[in-house]
Structure formats: C-alpha cells, structure tokens
Amino acid sequence: MRLPRASVFSLMWPPVVFGVAFLVLWETAVAVFDFQTYFLPPPSAIWDAFRANTALIWEATKVSGLNAFVGLVVGTALGIAMSFLLARFRLLNDLMTPLAIGLNAVPIFVLVAIFNNMYPITSEVPRRLMVTLVVYFIVLVNVARGLSEVGAIQLELMRSYAASEAAILRKVRIPNAVPYLFTALKIAAPASVITAFVSEYFGGSQNGLGSRIVSNIALSNNAEAWAYVLGACLLGLAFYLTALVLERVAVPGGISAVEQVGA
Amino acid sequence: MNAVEVRGVSKVFNAGRPNAVEALVGIDLTIEPGEFVSLIGPSGCGKSTQLRLIANLTEPTSGEVLVNGKPARAARLDQDYGMAFQQAGLFDWRSVTKNVELPLELKGWDRARRRQRALEMLELVKLSEFADHFPWQLSGGMQQRVAIARALAAHPPLLLMDEPFGALDEMTREHMQVELLRICGQTSTTVVFVTHSIPEAVYLSTRVVVMSPRPGRITDVIDVDLGTHRDVETREADAFFKKVTEVREALRGIDTTGIEPDIEQALEEPVEG
Numbered sequence: 001m002r003l004p005r006a007s008v009f010s011l012m013w014p015p016v017v018f019g020v021a022f023l024v025l026w027e028t029a030v031a032v033f034d035f036q037t038y039f040l041p042p043p044s045a046i047w048d049a050f051r052a053n054t055a056l057i058w059e060a061t062k063v064s065g066l067n068a069f070v071g072l073v074v075g076t077a078l079g080i081a082m083s084f085l086l087a088r089f090r091l092l093n094d095l096m097t098p099l100a101i102g103l104n105a106v107p108i109f110v111l112v113a114i115f116n117n118m119y120p121i122t123s124e125v126p127r128r129l130m131v132t133l134v135v136y137f138i139v140l141v142n143v144a145r146g147l148s149e150v151g152a153i154q155l156e157l158m159r160s161y162a163a164s165e166a167a168i169l170r171k172v173r174i175p176n177a178v179p180y181l182f183t184a185l186k187i188a189a190p191a192s193v194i195t196a197f198v199s200e201y202f203g204g205s206q207n208g209l210g211s212r213i214v215s216n217i218a219l220s221n222n223a224e225a226w227a228y229v230l231g232a233c234l235l236g237l238a239f240y241l242t243a244l245v246l247e248r249v250a251v252p253g254g255i256s257a258v259e260q261v262g263a
Numbered sequence: 264m265n266a267v268e269v270r271g272v273s274k275v276f277n278a279g280r281p282n283a284v285e286a287l288v289g290i291d292l293t294i295e296p297g298e299f300v301s302l303i304g305p306s307g308c309g310k311s312t313q314l315r316l317i318a319n320l321t322e323p324t325s326g327e328v329l330v331n332g333k334p335a336r337a338a339r340l341d342q343d344y345g346m347a348f349q350q351a352g353l354f355d356w357r358s359v360t361k362n363v364e365l366p367l368e369l370k371g372w373d374r375a376r377r378r379q380r381a382l383e384m385l386e387l388v389k390l391s392e393f394a395d396h397f398p399w400q401l402s403g404g405m406q407q408r409v410a411i412a413r414a415l416a417a418h419p420p421l422l423l424m425d426e427p428f429g430a431l432d433e434m435t436r437e438h439m440q441v442e443l444l445r446i447c448g449q450t451s452t453t454v455v456f457v458t459h460s461i462p463e464a465v466y467l468s469t470r471v472v473v474m475s476p477r478p479g480r481i482t483d484v485i486d487v488d489l490g491t492h493r494d495v496e497t498r499e500a501d502a503f504f505k506k507v508t509e510v511r512e513a514l515r516g517i518d519t520t521g522i523e524p525d526i527e528q529a530l531e532e533p534v535e536g
Contacts, residue, residue, distance in 0.1 A: 153352035160318055161369045162340045171365065175356045251356070 041223040049227035056212075057231040064208035065235050067124055068196035071131020072188060072239070078132065079139025080181070086140075087147040087173065100137055108134065109195075112202040127199040127208075134195045135188045142184035146177025182247035189239035197232055209235070264332040266421055266453040267294040267317055272326030274312055274479075285478035286312045290326070292472065292481065296420065299447065299454045301464035301471045303510065305517060309479025310457045311425055317455060318346055318423050331420060342370060344421040345414030349429045351406035353398035353413075360385065360394045363413045370417060384412035387446055404435040411443065415450060422447065422454045428463070437498075440466055444493055461514070465489075465506045466498060473510065475517040483513040 023043045029035070030042040037045065050057065086093045111133065115126030150172050158168045200210030209232045216225035274287040287309040294300050302310040315321045316328050319335035330338035338344065345366070353362050363381040372380070385391050388408040398406055407427055414422055428436045440463060447454055458464050464471045465487055473483035487506050489497055497503055 151350075151352060153348050153350050154354065156320055156348070157346065157352055158369075159320055160339060160344070160346045161342060161366050163369050167369060171368070172354070175354070178356070 037222050038220050041226055045223040046226040046230060049223040050230050053224060053227055057228060060207065060209045060212045060228065061231050061235050064193070064196045064200070064210065067127045067208065068131055068192040068239065071128045071196065072135050072192040075132040075135025076139050076185065076188065079136045080143055082140050083143035083147055086144045100141065103137065109198060112199045116203050122205045124205070126204065127196055130199045131192045131195045135192050138188040138191065139181070139184045142180045143177050146180030147173045150176050179251055182243065182251060185243040186240065186247065189243040190236040193232065193236040193239050265293050265329070266296045266298065266331065267292070267455065268329040269317070270327050272316060272323045272328060274309070274316065274321070275324045278324060287479040289480060294453060294455065296453050297451055298470060299456065299468045301456045301458055301468040302474060303458055303461065303464045303471055304474030304514070305459070305476060307476040308474040309476070310474050312479065314423055314425050314455060314457050318344060342366065342417055343419055344423050345417065345419045346423045347410045347414045347427045349426040351398070351410040353406055353409055355398055358394070359390065359396050359398065359401070359409050362398065362409055363416050366413060366417050380416055384416050387449065388412045388442065404431055404439060407431065407439060408442065411446065415446065415452065418450065420453060422452045424454065425457045441494070443467065448491070461507055461510050465503060465510060466493060471510050473513045482517065485509055485513060
C-alpha cells in the first residue's frame with residue numbers, strides 16, 4: 001500500500017514527537033531529581049553504554065535472535081500442520097481445545113526449567129523448545145479459526161459448483177486462513193523474542209540478551225543492562241517489522257481481511 | 264424438457280423431533296426453459312427452502328425434484344445452474360476476474376479459456392474496467408453484478424437467485440432489475456428468483472408463485488403478461504399496477520400473524536456434500 005507523502009508524515013509525527021518528548025522528560029527527570037545510576041540511568045548514559053558495547057550486544061542479540069527465529073519457524077510449521085489436522089478431524093479438535101485452554105492457564109515459562117533438566121547445561125534446545133511452544137499455540141489457534149470460519153454463502157456456492165472437500169480446502173479455506181496466519185505471526189514474532197530472552201533467566205549458557213541483562217544488573221552496571229534491553233527492543237521490533245512486511249507482500253491490497261471486518 | 268420440475272415435494276426440518284417444522288408440503292411446480300419465475304411470500308413460507316431444494320443444497324423429505332430432466336443432485340454435479348444470494352459472497356483474496364473464473368476453474372477449464380470467458384462476462388455486466396479490482400473496492404451493486412457474472416460464467420441454462428437485490432438501495436435495485444432482464448434475455452437463461460418485493464416480482468417475472476407459511480405451500484400462481492421487452496415505461500403502465508394489485512391481493516389472503524422472523528435461517532441444517 002503506497003501512501004502519499006503528506007499522509008506518511010501525518011501518521012509518523014505523533015509517535016515521533018511523543019518518543020522524543022518522553023526521552024527528554026526522562027533525561028531531565030534524572031538530572032533534576034538527581035537519580036542515582038543504580039536507580040535509573042539517563043537515556044544519554046544508556047546510549048553511551050550501547051555505543052561502547054555494540055559488538056557484545058550484537059553477539060548476544062545473535063544468540064537470542066537465533067533461538068527466537070528457530071522457535072518461530074518450527075512453532076509456526078507445527079501450528080499450521082496441527083491446525084490442518086484440527087480442521088479435518090472434529091474429534092481431535094474436541095480433544096485439543098481443552099488442552100490449549102488448560103495450557104494457557106499455566107504460567108508456561110516454568111516449562112523452561114523442566115526442559116533445562118532434560119538437556120546438557122550449555123544446550124540452546126530448551127530455549128528453542130520454549131519459543132516453539134509459545135509460537136505453536138498462537139499460530140494454531142489463529143490458523144484453525146481461519147480454516148474453519150468460512151462464510152456460509154461461500155460454502156453453499158462451492159457446493160453448488162459440486163466442489164470436492166479438497167477443492168474447498170484449496171480454494172476457500174486456505175486463502176481464508178492466510179490473513180489469520182499473518183495476524184498470528186505479528187503476535188508470535190515479538191513474543192518469540194520475549195520468550196527467547198526470558199527463557200535465559202532460568203539458567204543455561206550466559207550468552208544471550210536475557211542472561212546479559214541479569215548479569216549486568218547483578219553487577220550494578222545499570223546503564224549496560226539498559227543497553228542490552230535496548231538491543232532486545234530492536235530485535236523484537238525487527239521481528240515484528242519482518243512479519244508486517246511479509247503480510248503486506250502476501251495479502252492482496254496489503255490489508256488483512258481480519259482487520260477489515262474489525263475482528 | 265422442463266427446466267425445473269418439482270413433484271409432490273415436502274420438506275420437514277427436525278423430522279420426528281418435538282420441534283419438527285413442516286417447511287414445505289405438497290409442492291408441485293413446473294418451469295419451462297426461458298421462463299422467469301419469482302417465488303414470493305412472507306418470511307417462513309419456505310421460498311428459500313424451495314430454491315435450495317432445486318439447487319440440491321438440501322434434500323426433500325418426500326417427492327422429487329428434476330432439473331434439466333435430471334435428478335437435482337445430478338444437475339448440481341453437472342453444474343447445470345448458477346446461483347446468487349443476497350450477499351454477493353465474493354472471495355476477498357481474488358480479483359474480480361478471478362472471482363468470475365472460479366466456477367470454470369472447478370470445471371477444469373484451462374487458464375486462457377477461463378480468462379476469456381470471465382472478460383466476456385464482465386463485459387456483459389458492464390464491469391470490464393474493474394476486472395483487476397478486488398471485491399472490497401466495489402460498491403454493493405457492483406459486487407452483486409460480479410456475483411451474477413460468476414453465476415452465469417459457465418453459461419448454465421438455469422439461474423437460481425435468493426433475494427439477490429435485497430441488500431441494495433431502491434435506485435440501485437431498479438437498475439439491477441433492468442440489467443438482469445437484459446442479461447437473461449441475451450443469454451436466454453431460465454431464472455427462479457426469490458423475493459419479498461411485489462413490484463420486483465411483477466417487473467421481472469413471466470410468472471409469480473405466491474407462497475404461504477405454516478406449512479409452506481403454494482397458494483397461487485399468477486401469469487404476468489407484460490411482454491418480453493420491459494423498461495422504465497413498464498413500471499408506469501396500468502397493466503403493471505394491475506398485476507401488482509393482483510399479487511398483493513393474493514398475498515393478503517395469507518395469514519401472516521405469529522410468524523417467527525427468519526424462520527428459514529433458524530432452520531438451516533448442514534447439507535450433505
């Protein structure tokens with residue numbers, strides 16, 4: 001979707017102005033109230049720490065980013081596969097739905113601790129498993145909805161064309177589920193990053209963004225800890241923007257049908 | 264050979280259960296090729312059910328339905344009819360042309376032939392310049408024209424329409440009626456048309472079938488001899504008003520008290536493939 005220049009500007013200025021004002025307020029507050037660095041470092045100090053540690057932050061970002069990416073890809077693939085099975089077999093759906101709801105009620109991060117016990121201490125597998133699991137449910141729930149929530153009229157039409165179930169799947173259900181998949185990815189992409197570095201809090205190698213944040217806080221290097229938080233923000237943003245760009249490319253008109261109907 | 268033949272058909276929803284409803288009883292109706300037949304009646308009279316029986320989207324409880332001389336199921340499998348509903352039911356992810364091509368895809372036509380036919384159909388409904396648009400970029404009336412182009416794409420001899428103009432404003436509606444008559448005239452398609460607008464039924468039809476609820480049945484069949492050429496003048500002619508009055512009086516005899524609104528929707532049941 002191509003927007004005229006003026007409209008891009010009118011979309012952009014409120015968040016930019018807000019962001020700048022927020023940073024200025026933060027910087028001023030730290031100076032005026034004389035906050036100690038261990039309490040809240042000013043944005044300028046965080047930026048300096050970020051500049052000074054760019055290489056280290058980049059290394060940590062690669063570790064967490066790869067964990068998030070692997071989990072995102074595997075979780076998405078499994079979620080899509082399972083949603084097709086659910087759409088096909090009603091019984092499976094009846095079995096899976098309570099399980100999915102049940103798992104939502106569990107603080108799912110505790111599973112990392114269990115996964116950690118299953119694998120060697122330096123393994124990245126538990127973290128990737130954790131991301132996979134989180135992404136899997138987000139994708140499963142959304143894509144299953146996309147496959148099943150097809151207009152009654154459209155199904156009647158397909159029957160009037162004597163279309164087989166396979167043809168209905170290919171020509172109606174799958175295209176209908178595509179916008180749902182991208183809605184899921186826009187949620188799952190940043191969630192995968194958050195899950196990847198929160199998983200690092202539960203032990204394992206001290207190499208990712210999450211573990212660096214923890215260790216820097218432990219050493220009272222607050223500005224450095226915040227610099228790693230900034231790195232984590234940028235990583236999450238990169239994942240989200242990638243999902244957004246993929247959606248714009250894949251969905252005709254660049255607006256997901258789900259958003260159009262306001263769902 | 265008759266375009267549609269309905270013989271002694273009845274339809275009971277929830278048969279054998281306490282909430283059983285006789286949607287249709289003792290329906291006999293023969294439609295010849297080239298006819299334009301409207302089914303009219305209050306909500307719950309079974310007019311949509313009757314259309315769905317002809318389309319084989321639901322099976323009769325008793326009696327038989329023949330389309331093009333074949334059992335309705337065989338006619339559906341052969342795609343002997345096209346169908347249009349109150350909602351255009353276009354596919355948002357397909358361009359206008361691709362929407363029109365859909366029934367042809369399912370018939371296994373090759374790409375070039377599909378494309379050519381779709382463009383012909385869009386010309387017929389006067390939407391050629393919107394071929395590459397997407398449905399949500401079109402107005403309601405334009406969407407409905409695409410739906411008609413799609414329904415007629417395979418050149419079926421029969422067109423089944425369930426209140427196709429019900430969601431349109433009055434002016435668009437009258438324009439669409441003119442267009443529909445032109446299109447059906449050019450393609451010599453037989454039409455079965457469900458409506459609850461009396462002037463619409465009279466303007467379009469060669470015959471108006473008046474139906475009554477509880478149980479759903481045909482109470483009257485009125486021939487509309489306004490000639491094959493109908494235009495703006497037709498709507499202002501005395502003969503037109505006389506027919507409108509005749510249909511209105513036929514409907515007046517019908518007891519409409521206590522009818523549950525949208526009973527037909529409430530009775531929707533899953534259809535076997």
